[in-house]
Amino acid sequence: MSTADIFAESGHDDLLLPFQVDPFGLRGRMVRLNSAAHTILDRHGYPEPVSKLLGEVMTITVCLAGALKYEGVFSLQIKGDGPIRTMVADFTSDGHLRGYAAFDEDAVKQAAENGEATVPRMIGGGYIAFTVDQGTDTERYQGIVPLAGQTLAECTHEYFRQSEQLETGINVAVRKDEFGIWRAGALMLQRMPLDGGEAPEPGKARTVHDMDAYEDAWRTAMVMLSSASPDEIAGTRVAPDRLLFRLFHENGIRAYPAQPVMERCRCSKDRVESVLTSLSDEEIRDMTVDGLVFVVCEFCKSRWEYDEAGMEKLRAGTDN
Structure with a gap:
Protein backbone atom coordinates (compact mmCIF):
# COMPACT_ATOMS: atom_id res chain seq x y z
CA MET A 1 0.00 0.00 0.00
CA SER A 2 1.41 3.39 -1.01
CA THR A 3 1.59 6.50 1.17
CA ALA A 4 -1.07 8.14 -1.01
CA ASP A 5 -3.38 5.14 -0.52
CA ILE A 6 -2.91 5.26 3.25
CA PHE A 7 -3.88 8.91 3.44
CA ALA A 8 -6.78 8.48 1.00
CA GLU A 9 -8.26 5.72 3.15
CA SER A 10 -7.92 7.56 6.46
CA GLY A 11 -10.39 10.36 5.69
CA HIS A 12 -9.51 12.31 8.84
CA ASP A 13 -6.24 14.00 7.92
CA ASP A 14 -4.98 17.56 8.13
CA LEU A 15 -7.54 19.71 9.88
CA LEU A 16 -8.04 22.26 12.62
CA LEU A 17 -11.37 21.72 14.37
CA PRO A 18 -12.58 24.38 16.86
CA PHE A 19 -15.08 23.36 19.53
CA GLN A 20 -16.70 24.54 22.76
CA VAL A 21 -17.60 22.57 25.86
CA ASP A 22 -20.70 23.78 27.73
CA PRO A 23 -22.03 25.06 30.05
CA PHE A 24 -19.02 27.22 31.01
CA GLY A 25 -17.76 27.98 27.52
CA LEU A 26 -14.50 26.02 27.61
CA ARG A 27 -12.93 26.66 24.23
CA GLY A 28 -10.87 24.08 22.42
CA ARG A 29 -9.19 23.01 19.22
CA MET A 30 -8.44 19.60 17.85
CA VAL A 31 -5.65 19.24 15.29
CA ARG A 32 -4.76 16.33 13.04
CA LEU A 33 -1.64 16.60 10.90
CA ASN A 34 -1.03 13.38 9.05
CA SER A 35 -0.15 13.83 5.37
CA ALA A 36 1.09 17.39 6.13
CA ALA A 37 3.27 16.26 9.05
CA HIS A 38 4.60 13.24 7.17
CA THR A 39 5.46 15.28 4.06
CA ILE A 40 7.48 17.79 6.07
CA LEU A 41 9.23 15.32 8.38
CA ASP A 42 9.94 12.75 5.67
CA ARG A 43 11.39 15.43 3.37
CA HIS A 44 13.91 16.52 6.00
CA GLY A 45 14.87 13.03 7.14
CA TYR A 46 15.87 14.23 10.60
CA PRO A 47 16.83 11.81 13.39
CA GLU A 48 13.68 10.47 15.03
CA PRO A 49 13.93 12.52 18.27
CA VAL A 50 14.26 15.72 16.21
CA SER A 51 11.37 14.76 13.94
CA LYS A 52 9.15 13.99 16.92
CA LEU A 53 9.85 17.33 18.59
CA LEU A 54 9.40 19.25 15.34
CA GLY A 55 6.11 17.41 14.83
CA GLU A 56 5.03 18.64 18.26
CA VAL A 57 6.10 22.20 17.40
CA MET A 58 4.06 22.16 14.19
CA THR A 59 0.99 20.70 15.90
CA ILE A 60 1.10 23.20 18.76
CA THR A 61 1.56 26.01 16.23
CA VAL A 62 -1.67 25.09 14.45
CA CYS A 63 -3.48 24.71 17.80
CA LEU A 64 -2.44 28.16 18.99
CA ALA A 65 -3.13 29.81 15.64
CA GLY A 66 -6.65 28.42 15.77
CA ALA A 67 -7.36 30.51 18.85
CA LEU A 68 -6.57 33.78 17.07
CA LYS A 69 -8.25 36.01 14.55
CA TYR A 70 -5.55 37.17 12.15
CA GLU A 71 -4.75 37.58 8.47
CA GLY A 72 -1.15 36.67 7.89
CA VAL A 73 1.34 34.33 9.54
CA PHE A 74 1.48 32.85 13.04
CA SER A 75 4.89 31.43 13.90
CA LEU A 76 6.41 29.53 16.79
CA GLN A 77 10.18 29.60 17.24
CA ILE A 78 12.28 27.76 19.80
CA LYS A 79 15.92 28.63 20.48
CA GLY A 80 18.08 26.57 22.79
CA ASP A 81 21.67 25.87 23.80
CA GLY A 82 21.33 22.09 23.56
CA PRO A 83 21.74 19.60 20.69
CA ILE A 84 18.71 21.10 18.92
CA ARG A 85 19.53 24.77 18.42
CA THR A 86 16.44 25.96 16.56
CA MET A 87 12.95 24.77 15.67
CA VAL A 88 10.56 26.89 13.64
CA ALA A 89 7.03 26.34 12.39
CA ASP A 90 4.58 28.79 10.90
CA PHE A 91 0.94 28.61 9.89
CA THR A 92 -0.86 31.08 7.67
CA SER A 93 -4.46 32.19 7.91
CA ASP A 94 -4.94 30.33 4.61
CA GLY A 95 -4.05 27.05 6.31
CA HIS A 96 -0.48 26.63 4.99
CA LEU A 97 2.02 24.93 7.31
CA ARG A 98 5.78 24.52 7.20
CA GLY A 99 8.62 23.79 9.65
CA TYR A 100 12.30 23.00 10.05
CA ALA A 101 14.95 22.31 12.71
CA ALA A 102 18.68 23.06 13.08
CA PHE A 103 20.74 20.77 15.28
CA ASP A 104 24.07 19.08 16.00
CA GLU A 105 23.58 15.51 14.75
CA ASP A 106 26.29 13.94 16.93
CA ALA A 107 25.00 15.71 20.04
CA VAL A 108 21.42 14.63 19.27
CA LYS A 109 22.52 11.01 18.90
CA GLN A 110 24.44 11.11 22.18
CA ALA A 111 21.55 12.77 24.04
CA ALA A 112 19.08 10.19 22.69
CA GLU A 113 21.34 7.34 23.81
CA ASN A 114 21.60 8.77 27.32
CA GLY A 115 17.89 9.03 28.06
CA GLU A 116 14.44 10.20 27.08
CA ALA A 117 14.16 12.98 24.48
CA THR A 118 12.96 15.68 26.88
CA VAL A 119 13.12 19.42 26.29
CA PRO A 120 16.01 19.97 28.78
CA ARG A 121 18.00 17.10 27.27
CA MET A 122 17.41 17.91 23.59
CA ILE A 123 16.93 21.69 23.54
CA GLY A 124 18.49 22.79 26.81
CA GLY A 125 17.97 26.30 28.13
CA GLY A 126 16.43 28.91 25.91
CA TYR A 127 13.13 30.48 24.98
CA ILE A 128 9.94 29.96 23.05
CA ALA A 129 8.56 32.83 20.96
CA PHE A 130 5.11 33.23 19.42
CA THR A 131 4.71 35.82 16.67
CA VAL A 132 1.74 37.13 14.69
CA ASP A 133 2.75 38.95 11.50
CA GLN A 134 -0.12 40.52 9.55
CA GLY A 135 2.00 42.37 7.00
CA THR A 136 4.08 45.49 6.62
CA ASP A 137 1.25 47.90 7.48
CA THR A 138 0.51 46.37 10.89
CA GLU A 139 2.47 46.01 14.09
CA ARG A 140 3.82 42.54 14.82
CA TYR A 141 2.77 40.91 18.07
CA GLN A 142 5.29 38.71 19.87
CA GLY A 143 5.28 36.84 23.15
CA ILE A 144 8.49 35.34 24.54
CA VAL A 145 8.94 33.12 27.61
CA PRO A 146 11.78 30.93 28.85
CA LEU A 147 11.60 27.23 28.14
CA ALA A 148 10.20 25.73 31.34
CA GLY A 149 9.12 22.10 31.43
CA GLN A 150 10.06 18.58 30.44
CA THR A 151 7.82 18.64 27.35
CA LEU A 152 6.75 21.22 24.80
CA ALA A 153 3.19 20.91 26.12
CA GLU A 154 4.44 21.98 29.56
CA CYS A 155 6.33 24.89 27.98
CA THR A 156 3.11 25.97 26.26
CA HIS A 157 1.25 25.84 29.58
CA GLU A 158 3.89 28.11 31.07
CA TYR A 159 3.54 30.59 28.22
CA PHE A 160 -0.20 30.94 28.77
CA ARG A 161 0.24 31.13 32.54
CA GLN A 162 2.82 33.92 32.30
CA SER A 163 1.78 35.90 29.23
CA GLU A 164 -1.92 35.34 28.67
CA GLN A 165 -3.07 34.37 32.17
CA LEU A 166 -5.34 31.71 30.68
CA GLU A 167 -5.66 28.23 32.13
CA THR A 168 -4.76 25.86 29.33
CA GLY A 169 -4.59 22.12 28.90
CA ILE A 170 -3.00 20.40 25.92
CA ASN A 171 -2.47 16.77 24.96
CA VAL A 172 -0.04 16.32 22.04
CA ALA A 173 0.80 13.10 20.22
CA VAL A 174 3.39 12.54 17.49
CA ARG A 175 4.37 9.05 16.37
CA LYS A 176 5.13 6.77 13.45
CA ASP A 177 2.47 4.21 12.59
CA GLU A 178 2.94 0.60 11.44
CA PHE A 179 3.56 1.79 7.87
CA GLY A 180 6.35 4.19 8.91
CA ILE A 181 4.07 7.20 8.38
CA TRP A 182 4.35 10.18 10.73
CA ARG A 183 1.08 11.00 12.49
CA ALA A 184 0.56 14.09 14.65
CA GLY A 185 -2.33 15.57 16.57
CA ALA A 186 -3.33 17.61 19.60
CA LEU A 187 -6.26 18.50 21.80
CA MET A 188 -6.24 21.88 23.52
CA LEU A 189 -8.72 23.35 25.99
CA GLN A 190 -8.72 26.84 27.50
CA ARG A 191 -10.84 28.21 30.29
CA MET A 192 -12.02 31.72 29.57
CA PRO A 193 -12.37 34.19 32.48
CA LEU A 194 -15.74 33.81 34.17
CA ASP A 195 -16.93 37.21 32.91
CA GLY A 196 -16.61 35.94 29.37
CA GLY A 197 -18.16 32.54 29.96
CA GLU A 198 -21.72 31.32 29.65
CA ALA A 199 -22.42 30.75 33.31
CA PRO A 200 -23.74 32.02 35.60
CA GLU A 201 -26.57 33.47 33.49
CA PRO A 202 -26.33 37.20 32.77
CA GLY A 203 -27.92 39.30 35.47
CA LYS A 204 -27.80 36.61 38.13
CA ALA A 205 -25.56 36.88 41.17
CA ARG A 206 -22.69 34.45 41.38
CA THR A 207 -22.96 32.03 44.27
CA VAL A 208 -20.61 29.60 45.93
CA HIS A 209 -22.46 26.89 44.03
CA ASP A 210 -21.74 28.64 40.72
CA MET A 211 -18.04 28.84 41.49
CA ASP A 212 -17.90 25.22 42.64
CA ALA A 213 -19.52 24.13 39.39
CA TYR A 214 -17.11 26.32 37.44
CA GLU A 215 -14.09 24.65 39.08
CA ASP A 216 -15.57 21.15 38.83
CA ALA A 217 -16.24 21.58 35.12
CA TRP A 218 -12.61 22.53 34.49
CA ARG A 219 -11.20 19.66 36.54
CA THR A 220 -13.46 17.18 34.77
CA ALA A 221 -12.52 18.55 31.35
CA MET A 222 -8.81 18.19 32.17
CA VAL A 223 -9.30 14.57 33.25
CA MET A 224 -11.12 13.78 30.02
CA LEU A 225 -8.53 15.62 27.93
CA SER A 226 -5.74 13.58 29.53
CA SER A 227 -7.63 10.35 28.94
CA ALA A 228 -7.34 10.59 25.15
CA SER A 229 -4.68 8.16 23.94
CA PRO A 230 -1.96 9.00 21.38
CA ASP A 231 -3.64 6.71 18.87
CA GLU A 232 -6.99 8.47 19.34
CA ILE A 233 -5.44 11.91 18.94
CA ALA A 234 -2.99 11.27 16.11
CA GLY A 235 -4.33 8.09 14.52
CA THR A 236 -7.05 7.58 11.96
CA ARG A 237 -9.23 4.91 13.56
CA VAL A 238 -11.35 7.42 15.47
CA ALA A 239 -12.83 10.40 13.63
CA PRO A 240 -12.24 13.78 15.33
CA ASP A 241 -15.93 14.44 15.96
CA ARG A 242 -16.42 11.00 17.51
CA LEU A 243 -13.43 11.50 19.81
CA LEU A 244 -14.74 14.88 20.97
CA PHE A 245 -18.18 13.35 21.58
CA ARG A 246 -16.69 10.52 23.64
CA LEU A 247 -14.71 12.91 25.79
CA PHE A 248 -17.18 15.73 26.39
CA HIS A 249 -20.75 14.73 25.48
CA GLU A 250 -21.90 14.61 29.10
CA ASN A 251 -21.23 18.33 29.46
CA GLY A 252 -22.44 19.25 26.00
CA ILE A 253 -20.11 20.01 23.12
CA ARG A 254 -20.41 22.16 20.00
CA ALA A 255 -18.02 21.77 17.10
CA TYR A 256 -17.52 24.48 14.49
CA PRO A 257 -16.48 24.17 10.82
CA ALA A 258 -13.03 22.63 10.42
CA GLN A 259 -10.22 24.44 8.61
CA PRO A 260 -8.14 22.35 6.21
CA VAL A 261 -4.39 22.31 6.85
CA MET A 262 -1.87 21.73 4.07
CA GLU A 263 1.89 21.61 3.76
CA ARG A 264 3.01 24.54 1.66
CA CYS A 265 6.12 26.73 1.65
CA ARG A 266 6.09 30.45 0.90
CA CYS A 267 9.53 30.62 -0.71
CA SER A 268 9.77 31.70 -4.34
Whole structure:
Protein backbone atom coordinates (compact mmCIF):
# COMPACT_ATOMS: atom_id res chain seq x y z
CA MET A 1 0.00 0.00 0.00
CA SER A 2 1.41 3.39 -1.01
CA THR A 3 1.59 6.50 1.17
CA ALA A 4 -1.07 8.14 -1.01
CA ASP A 5 -3.38 5.14 -0.52
CA ILE A 6 -2.91 5.26 3.25
CA PHE A 7 -3.88 8.91 3.44
CA ALA A 8 -6.78 8.48 1.00
CA GLU A 9 -8.26 5.72 3.15
CA SER A 10 -7.92 7.56 6.46
CA GLY A 11 -10.39 10.36 5.69
CA HIS A 12 -9.51 12.31 8.84
CA ASP A 13 -6.24 14.00 7.92
CA ASP A 14 -4.98 17.56 8.13
CA LEU A 15 -7.54 19.71 9.88
CA LEU A 16 -8.04 22.26 12.62
CA LEU A 17 -11.37 21.72 14.37
CA PRO A 18 -12.58 24.38 16.86
CA PHE A 19 -15.08 23.36 19.53
CA GLN A 20 -16.70 24.54 22.76
CA VAL A 21 -17.60 22.57 25.86
CA ASP A 22 -20.70 23.78 27.73
CA PRO A 23 -22.03 25.06 30.05
CA PHE A 24 -19.02 27.22 31.01
CA GLY A 25 -17.76 27.98 27.52
CA LEU A 26 -14.50 26.02 27.61
CA ARG A 27 -12.93 26.66 24.23
CA GLY A 28 -10.87 24.08 22.42
CA ARG A 29 -9.19 23.01 19.22
CA MET A 30 -8.44 19.60 17.85
CA VAL A 31 -5.65 19.24 15.29
CA ARG A 32 -4.76 16.33 13.04
CA LEU A 33 -1.64 16.60 10.90
CA ASN A 34 -1.03 13.38 9.05
CA SER A 35 -0.15 13.83 5.37
CA ALA A 36 1.09 17.39 6.13
CA ALA A 37 3.27 16.26 9.05
CA HIS A 38 4.60 13.24 7.17
CA THR A 39 5.46 15.28 4.06
CA ILE A 40 7.48 17.79 6.07
CA LEU A 41 9.23 15.32 8.38
CA ASP A 42 9.94 12.75 5.67
CA ARG A 43 11.39 15.43 3.37
CA HIS A 44 13.91 16.52 6.00
CA GLY A 45 14.87 13.03 7.14
CA TYR A 46 15.87 14.23 10.60
CA PRO A 47 16.83 11.81 13.39
CA GLU A 48 13.68 10.47 15.03
CA PRO A 49 13.93 12.52 18.27
CA VAL A 50 14.26 15.72 16.21
CA SER A 51 11.37 14.76 13.94
CA LYS A 52 9.15 13.99 16.92
CA LEU A 53 9.85 17.33 18.59
CA LEU A 54 9.40 19.25 15.34
CA GLY A 55 6.11 17.41 14.83
CA GLU A 56 5.03 18.64 18.26
CA VAL A 57 6.10 22.20 17.40
CA MET A 58 4.06 22.16 14.19
CA THR A 59 0.99 20.70 15.90
CA ILE A 60 1.10 23.20 18.76
CA THR A 61 1.56 26.01 16.23
CA VAL A 62 -1.67 25.09 14.45
CA CYS A 63 -3.48 24.71 17.80
CA LEU A 64 -2.44 28.16 18.99
CA ALA A 65 -3.13 29.81 15.64
CA GLY A 66 -6.65 28.42 15.77
CA ALA A 67 -7.36 30.51 18.85
CA LEU A 68 -6.57 33.78 17.07
CA LYS A 69 -8.25 36.01 14.55
CA TYR A 70 -5.55 37.17 12.15
CA GLU A 71 -4.75 37.58 8.47
CA GLY A 72 -1.15 36.67 7.89
CA VAL A 73 1.34 34.33 9.54
CA PHE A 74 1.48 32.85 13.04
CA SER A 75 4.89 31.43 13.90
CA LEU A 76 6.41 29.53 16.79
CA GLN A 77 10.18 29.60 17.24
CA ILE A 78 12.28 27.76 19.80
CA LYS A 79 15.92 28.63 20.48
CA GLY A 80 18.08 26.57 22.79
CA ASP A 81 21.67 25.87 23.80
CA GLY A 82 21.33 22.09 23.56
CA PRO A 83 21.74 19.60 20.69
CA ILE A 84 18.71 21.10 18.92
CA ARG A 85 19.53 24.77 18.42
CA THR A 86 16.44 25.96 16.56
CA MET A 87 12.95 24.77 15.67
CA VAL A 88 10.56 26.89 13.64
CA ALA A 89 7.03 26.34 12.39
CA ASP A 90 4.58 28.79 10.90
CA PHE A 91 0.94 28.61 9.89
CA THR A 92 -0.86 31.08 7.67
CA SER A 93 -4.46 32.19 7.91
CA ASP A 94 -4.94 30.33 4.61
CA GLY A 95 -4.05 27.05 6.31
CA HIS A 96 -0.48 26.63 4.99
CA LEU A 97 2.02 24.93 7.31
CA ARG A 98 5.78 24.52 7.20
CA GLY A 99 8.62 23.79 9.65
CA TYR A 100 12.30 23.00 10.05
CA ALA A 101 14.95 22.31 12.71
CA ALA A 102 18.68 23.06 13.08
CA PHE A 103 20.74 20.77 15.28
CA ASP A 104 24.07 19.08 16.00
CA GLU A 105 23.58 15.51 14.75
CA ASP A 106 26.29 13.94 16.93
CA ALA A 107 25.00 15.71 20.04
CA VAL A 108 21.42 14.63 19.27
CA LYS A 109 22.52 11.01 18.90
CA GLN A 110 24.44 11.11 22.18
CA ALA A 111 21.55 12.77 24.04
CA ALA A 112 19.08 10.19 22.69
CA GLU A 113 21.34 7.34 23.81
CA ASN A 114 21.60 8.77 27.32
CA GLY A 115 17.89 9.03 28.06
CA GLU A 116 14.44 10.20 27.08
CA ALA A 117 14.16 12.98 24.48
CA THR A 118 12.96 15.68 26.88
CA VAL A 119 13.12 19.42 26.29
CA PRO A 120 16.01 19.97 28.78
CA ARG A 121 18.00 17.10 27.27
CA MET A 122 17.41 17.91 23.59
CA ILE A 123 16.93 21.69 23.54
CA GLY A 124 18.49 22.79 26.81
CA GLY A 125 17.97 26.30 28.13
CA GLY A 126 16.43 28.91 25.91
CA TYR A 127 13.13 30.48 24.98
CA ILE A 128 9.94 29.96 23.05
CA ALA A 129 8.56 32.83 20.96
CA PHE A 130 5.11 33.23 19.42
CA THR A 131 4.71 35.82 16.67
CA VAL A 132 1.74 37.13 14.69
CA ASP A 133 2.75 38.95 11.50
CA GLN A 134 -0.12 40.52 9.55
CA GLY A 135 2.00 42.37 7.00
CA THR A 136 4.08 45.49 6.62
CA ASP A 137 1.25 47.90 7.48
CA THR A 138 0.51 46.37 10.89
CA GLU A 139 2.47 46.01 14.09
CA ARG A 140 3.82 42.54 14.82
CA TYR A 141 2.77 40.91 18.07
CA GLN A 142 5.29 38.71 19.87
CA GLY A 143 5.28 36.84 23.15
CA ILE A 144 8.49 35.34 24.54
CA VAL A 145 8.94 33.12 27.61
CA PRO A 146 11.78 30.93 28.85
CA LEU A 147 11.60 27.23 28.14
CA ALA A 148 10.20 25.73 31.34
CA GLY A 149 9.12 22.10 31.43
CA GLN A 150 10.06 18.58 30.44
CA THR A 151 7.82 18.64 27.35
CA LEU A 152 6.75 21.22 24.80
CA ALA A 153 3.19 20.91 26.12
CA GLU A 154 4.44 21.98 29.56
CA CYS A 155 6.33 24.89 27.98
CA THR A 156 3.11 25.97 26.26
CA HIS A 157 1.25 25.84 29.58
CA GLU A 158 3.89 28.11 31.07
CA TYR A 159 3.54 30.59 28.22
CA PHE A 160 -0.20 30.94 28.77
CA ARG A 161 0.24 31.13 32.54
CA GLN A 162 2.82 33.92 32.30
CA SER A 163 1.78 35.90 29.23
CA GLU A 164 -1.92 35.34 28.67
CA GLN A 165 -3.07 34.37 32.17
CA LEU A 166 -5.34 31.71 30.68
CA GLU A 167 -5.66 28.23 32.13
CA THR A 168 -4.76 25.86 29.33
CA GLY A 169 -4.59 22.12 28.90
CA ILE A 170 -3.00 20.40 25.92
CA ASN A 171 -2.47 16.77 24.96
CA VAL A 172 -0.04 16.32 22.04
CA ALA A 173 0.80 13.10 20.22
CA VAL A 174 3.39 12.54 17.49
CA ARG A 175 4.37 9.05 16.37
CA LYS A 176 5.13 6.77 13.45
CA ASP A 177 2.47 4.21 12.59
CA GLU A 178 2.94 0.60 11.44
CA PHE A 179 3.56 1.79 7.87
CA GLY A 180 6.35 4.19 8.91
CA ILE A 181 4.07 7.20 8.38
CA TRP A 182 4.35 10.18 10.73
CA ARG A 183 1.08 11.00 12.49
CA ALA A 184 0.56 14.09 14.65
CA GLY A 185 -2.33 15.57 16.57
CA ALA A 186 -3.33 17.61 19.60
CA LEU A 187 -6.26 18.50 21.80
CA MET A 188 -6.24 21.88 23.52
CA LEU A 189 -8.72 23.35 25.99
CA GLN A 190 -8.72 26.84 27.50
CA ARG A 191 -10.84 28.21 30.29
CA MET A 192 -12.02 31.72 29.57
CA PRO A 193 -12.37 34.19 32.48
CA LEU A 194 -15.74 33.81 34.17
CA ASP A 195 -16.93 37.21 32.91
CA GLY A 196 -16.61 35.94 29.37
CA GLY A 197 -18.16 32.54 29.96
CA GLU A 198 -21.72 31.32 29.65
CA ALA A 199 -22.42 30.75 33.31
CA PRO A 200 -23.74 32.02 35.60
CA GLU A 201 -26.57 33.47 33.49
CA PRO A 202 -26.33 37.20 32.77
CA GLY A 203 -27.92 39.30 35.47
CA LYS A 204 -27.80 36.61 38.13
CA ALA A 205 -25.56 36.88 41.17
CA ARG A 206 -22.69 34.45 41.38
CA THR A 207 -22.96 32.03 44.27
CA VAL A 208 -20.61 29.60 45.93
CA HIS A 209 -22.46 26.89 44.03
CA ASP A 210 -21.74 28.64 40.72
CA MET A 211 -18.04 28.84 41.49
CA ASP A 212 -17.90 25.22 42.64
CA ALA A 213 -19.52 24.13 39.39
CA TYR A 214 -17.11 26.32 37.44
CA GLU A 215 -14.09 24.65 39.08
CA ASP A 216 -15.57 21.15 38.83
CA ALA A 217 -16.24 21.58 35.12
CA TRP A 218 -12.61 22.53 34.49
CA ARG A 219 -11.20 19.66 36.54
CA THR A 220 -13.46 17.18 34.77
CA ALA A 221 -12.52 18.55 31.35
CA MET A 222 -8.81 18.19 32.17
CA VAL A 223 -9.30 14.57 33.25
CA MET A 224 -11.12 13.78 30.02
CA LEU A 225 -8.53 15.62 27.93
CA SER A 226 -5.74 13.58 29.53
CA SER A 227 -7.63 10.35 28.94
CA ALA A 228 -7.34 10.59 25.15
CA SER A 229 -4.68 8.16 23.94
CA PRO A 230 -1.96 9.00 21.38
CA ASP A 231 -3.64 6.71 18.87
CA GLU A 232 -6.99 8.47 19.34
CA ILE A 233 -5.44 11.91 18.94
CA ALA A 234 -2.99 11.27 16.11
CA GLY A 235 -4.33 8.09 14.52
CA THR A 236 -7.05 7.58 11.96
CA ARG A 237 -9.23 4.91 13.56
CA VAL A 238 -11.35 7.42 15.47
CA ALA A 239 -12.83 10.40 13.63
CA PRO A 240 -12.24 13.78 15.33
CA ASP A 241 -15.93 14.44 15.96
CA ARG A 242 -16.42 11.00 17.51
CA LEU A 243 -13.43 11.50 19.81
CA LEU A 244 -14.74 14.88 20.97
CA PHE A 245 -18.18 13.35 21.58
CA ARG A 246 -16.69 10.52 23.64
CA LEU A 247 -14.71 12.91 25.79
CA PHE A 248 -17.18 15.73 26.39
CA HIS A 249 -20.75 14.73 25.48
CA GLU A 250 -21.90 14.61 29.10
CA ASN A 251 -21.23 18.33 29.46
CA GLY A 252 -22.44 19.25 26.00
CA ILE A 253 -20.11 20.01 23.12
CA ARG A 254 -20.41 22.16 20.00
CA ALA A 255 -18.02 21.77 17.10
CA TYR A 256 -17.52 24.48 14.49
CA PRO A 257 -16.48 24.17 10.82
CA ALA A 258 -13.03 22.63 10.42
CA GLN A 259 -10.22 24.44 8.61
CA PRO A 260 -8.14 22.35 6.21
CA VAL A 261 -4.39 22.31 6.85
CA MET A 262 -1.87 21.73 4.07
CA GLU A 263 1.89 21.61 3.76
CA ARG A 264 3.01 24.54 1.66
CA CYS A 265 6.12 26.73 1.65
CA ARG A 266 6.09 30.45 0.90
CA CYS A 267 9.53 30.62 -0.71
CA SER A 268 9.77 31.70 -4.34
CA LYS A 269 12.29 32.71 -6.97
CA ASP A 270 11.15 36.32 -6.71
CA ARG A 271 11.73 36.38 -2.94
CA VAL A 272 15.16 34.82 -3.28
CA GLU A 273 16.22 37.29 -5.92
CA SER A 274 14.86 40.20 -3.92
CA VAL A 275 17.13 39.18 -1.02
CA LEU A 276 20.15 38.67 -3.28
CA THR A 277 19.80 42.11 -4.84
CA SER A 278 19.73 43.68 -1.37
CA LEU A 279 23.10 42.17 -0.36
CA SER A 280 26.43 43.94 -0.56
CA ASP A 281 29.23 42.85 -2.89
CA GLU A 282 31.17 41.52 0.09
CA GLU A 283 28.20 39.42 1.24
CA ILE A 284 27.79 38.01 -2.26
CA ARG A 285 31.49 37.10 -2.37
CA ASP A 286 31.15 35.28 0.97
CA MET A 287 28.29 33.23 -0.49
CA THR A 288 30.09 32.31 -3.69
CA VAL A 289 31.49 28.78 -3.92
CA ASP A 290 33.35 27.65 -7.07
CA GLY A 291 31.90 30.57 -8.99
CA LEU A 292 28.29 29.87 -7.98
CA VAL A 293 25.90 31.43 -5.47
CA PHE A 294 23.60 28.83 -3.87
CA VAL A 295 20.39 29.52 -1.98
CA VAL A 296 18.53 26.64 -0.29
CA CYS A 297 15.19 27.07 1.52
CA GLU A 298 15.46 25.59 5.01
CA PHE A 299 11.75 24.75 5.03
CA CYS A 300 11.19 22.92 1.73
CA LYS A 301 14.75 22.36 0.45
CA SER A 302 14.10 24.17 -2.83
CA ARG A 303 17.43 25.25 -4.35
CA TRP A 304 18.47 28.13 -6.57
CA GLU A 305 21.91 28.75 -8.04
CA TYR A 306 23.43 31.63 -9.98
CA ASP A 307 26.72 31.83 -11.82
CA GLU A 308 28.72 35.04 -12.17
CA ALA A 309 26.90 36.16 -15.32
CA GLY A 310 23.52 35.42 -13.75
CA MET A 311 24.37 37.48 -10.66
CA GLU A 312 25.56 40.40 -12.80
CA LYS A 313 22.28 40.43 -14.74
CA LEU A 314 20.26 40.09 -11.56
CA ARG A 315 22.01 42.89 -9.75
CA ALA A 316 21.85 45.06 -12.86
CA GLY A 317 18.09 44.79 -12.70
CA THR A 318 17.67 42.95 -16.02
CA ASP A 319 15.64 39.82 -16.65
CA ASN A 320 17.35 36.46 -16.37
